[in-house]
Amino acid sequence: MSDIVINKQDVEDLRKKPDVANKSNVARKVGGYYISSQITTEQRLLAEGIFRILIRDTEIKVRQVLADTLKNAQNLPSDIIDSILKDVDIVAVPFIQYSLALTDNDLINILNATSLPRQTAVAKRRNLSSTISDAIAEKCSATVIEHLLTNKSSDIAPDSFEKIINKYPSNEILQKSIVYRNNLPFEVIEKIISRISYKLKTYLVLNHDLPQDFATDLINEIKEKLTLKISDDYSQDEQIHDFVKHLHHAGRLTHSLVTRSICSGDLLFFEHALSCLSDTPVFKVRKTLFNSSADFEIRNLLRKALLPKSVFATIFSALKVISSIRFDCDRFSAKLFCRKVIERILSYAPNTEELSHDDLNYLLSKIS
Numbered sequence: 001m002s003d004i005v006i007n008k009q010d011v012e013d014l015r016k017k018p019d020v021a022n023k024s025n026v027a028r029k030v031g032g033y034y035i036s037s038q039i040t041t042e043q044r045l046l047a048e049g050i051f052r053i054l055i056r057d058t059e060i061k062v063r064q065v066l067a068d069t070l071k072n073a074q075n076l077p078s079d080i081i082d083s084i085l086k087d088v089d090i091v092a093v094p095f096i097q098y099s100l101a102l103t104d105n106d107l108i109n110i111l112n113a114t115s116l117p118r119q120t121a122v123a124k125r126r127n128l129s130s131t132i133s134d135a136i137a138e139k140c141s142a143t144v145i146e147h148l149l150t151n152k153s154s155d156i157a158p159d160s161f162e163k164i165i166n167k168y169p170s171n172e173i174l175q176k177s178i179v180y181r182n183n184l185p186f187e188v189i190e191k192i193i194s195r196i197s198y199k200l201k202t203y204l205v206l207n208h209d210l211p212q213d214f215a216t217d218l219i220n221e222i223k224e225k226l227t228l229k230i231s232d233d234y235s236q237d238e239q240i241h242d243f244v245k246h247l248h249h250a251g252r253l254t255h256s257l258v259t260r261s262i263c264s265g266d267l268l269f270f271e272h273a274l275s276c277l278s279d280t281p282v283f284k285v286r287k288t289l290f291n292s293s294a295d296f297e298i299r300n301l302l303r304k305a306l307l308p309k310s311v312f313a314t315i316f317s318a319l320k321v322i323s324s325i326r327f328d329c330d331r332f333s334a335k336l337f338c339r340k341v342i343e344r345i346l347s348y349a350p351n352t353e354e355l356s357h358d359d360l361n362y363l364l365s366k367i368s
Contacts, residue, residue, distance in 0.1 A: 097124050123144050136148045223269055273287075
């Protein structure tokens with residue numbers, strides 16, 4: 001910029017050659033120099049005078065070029081900002097989205113004007129404060145709120161999420177936009193969990209750091225849904241296999257989850273978990289687990305799956321209980337079957353001592 005100087009010749013050029021091309025060129029030149037660090041106080045005042053002339057120009061193209069150039073200026077006189085904001089959308093909207101000179105008060109005033117394009121421009125701004133995000137949640141339509149939620153740089157407080165959830169309880173687009181945000185607060189997850197689809201619940205499990213008990217319950221809910229959703233070309237095994245694989249890639253297929261699953265009587269999930277963790281075909285896993293003379297092979301399978309030795313006794317107890325009652329399972333609902341398995345497992349005092357405190361409390365909570 002060192003070879004570009006603002007001077008009175010720029011004003012003279014505007015007077016002598018007031019065509020659109022010349023005025024646009026002057027707007028770019030003067031605006032570019034204005035945002036540089038080399039401008040003097042005298043030149044700044046001269047530039048602002050030129051801006052005041054151009055911002056009243058009858059040609060939209062001239063005003064559009066000026067507003068586009070000035071969006072990178074951090075300090076602008078308030079009258080120039082006001083003039084741009086009062087202009088037509090083609091001039092004002094890009095300035096609203098990108099201007100560095102707008103304050104939170106300016107943005108609040110824009111939101112209060114209830115213009116959809118301008119509200120949307122605010123929602124798309126980088127690094128929105130929680131104050132502006134809350135104002136959008138409170139004042140704006142679902143369309144604008146969607147832009148806020150998909151703006152990864154926006155700061156959104158838990159209370160603002162709650163406003164959105166309560167305002168649009170059945171809006172699946174907003175639900176997805178909330179769930180897909182990074183670092184979603186757990187208190188927000190608790191608020192939305194009962195309203196969202198199983199697909200979004202699966203995304204939560206795979207992509208958010210949920211407390212263990214909450215994650216386990218959510219995984220169980222998803223598994224139950226998967227086993228009920230059977231079609232001619234998509235079996236239970238295929239669905240559970242895919243789900244287990246996704247859990248494994250997300251680091252959610254923990255030894256605690258695998259142990260809890262067998263202690264809850266969820267043999268299908270346990271089989272596929274062992275298959276995935278040990279890289280063993282599921283039919284071989286099934287053949288091994290209920291071979292009464294295959295204790296050694298079962299231990300090898302558990303070792304291959306990298307399950308800790310401390311849970312072996314509990315798993316063997318669970319397999320024994322399931323083997324003894326699974327052929328009578330038609331007499332029980334899934335919930336009652338789970339309860340009977342857990343009750344019998346917990347009756348093996350020496351084995352339940354092998355469970356972690358959290359796992360034991362979790363199983364107890366399922367029959368309390």
